[in-house]
Amino acid sequence: MPYNEAVLLEVLGKANITVNGVPHTVTEDTIFHGYVIPKDTIVIPNLDSVLSDGEIWGDPGVFRPDRFIVSSGKVTKPKEFIPFSIGESSHPFHFLFYIRIVAYSQFLG
Template identity: 65%
Template sequence: MKRVEKVGEESNINKENLIKAIGDLFAGGTETTSTTILWTILYFLHHPDKQTRCYKEIQDIIGSGRLPSMKDRPSMPYTQAVVHEVLRIVNIGVFGLPHSVDEDIIFHGYHMPKGTVVIPNLDSVLSDDKIWGDPDVFRPDRFLDENGQLVKREEFIPFSMGRRICLAEYMAKMELFLFMTTLMQRFEFKPVDPDNLPTLKGVFGITHAPSKYEVRAIPR
């Protein structure tokens, strides 16, 4: 930015756009990450066996004497699979951001003139029973192969796809891994009333968030 200003070139690399870009990253990354963490804890209340399995992996790889780091991530496929399954089953964004067609095209028999606004329905892929078999079931193992290693699924598109994929995808995955492993390392999450679990029905707003619920966070 300083180089462009020094030579007097006209460019979009300026302070105004820098501030807006950073604001977008913070807003997008904070809201979606915190909401995903809330969903993950909620699903742990409904599936305590999944929480136990994650904690075992944390103890095997990290232990309790230090904080998790990104170097641990490749060695923790099940924890990654849990995050993937939460992102898939709840689909924080539901719809992708609006795009526009840059030229007249025919797509599956539909004529789309140049400039047509297109909003991708991500949920139609992430909850398709032809792809996932049992999309309404919380099953992290669907992202693991026969050797227990993480599998990259082409249909896993919670951050959209293509050249306009979510800019904060890698930052979000990093945050989710570090926050969730640290929380699970330090706390066990249990329901306030085991006979009356919080609903898994979400609330639609800027993101698809869980309904408000209470949880017991018990120090390990």
């Protein structure tokens, strides 16, 4: 049931479960878009700015689950899809939550 999974992804992208991600600490001096970020600086990713970026999603204000379904009919999650957090320390229960919700939605469908 790829469409059910795509609907779930679209809801997660629109629901703003958390606007900001898990804080990260910069491990070495870094230059990002011309800004110097010193080692040990704490950065907090703004997930909403990515999930509502028109350059990434085209029409982020429109509920369109088919954006996650490729021509083969399979569901794909672009790297920009970060409803919980970003990086290696993204929410530890994300996978379990996601699998459980997908299984439940397929049971209902």
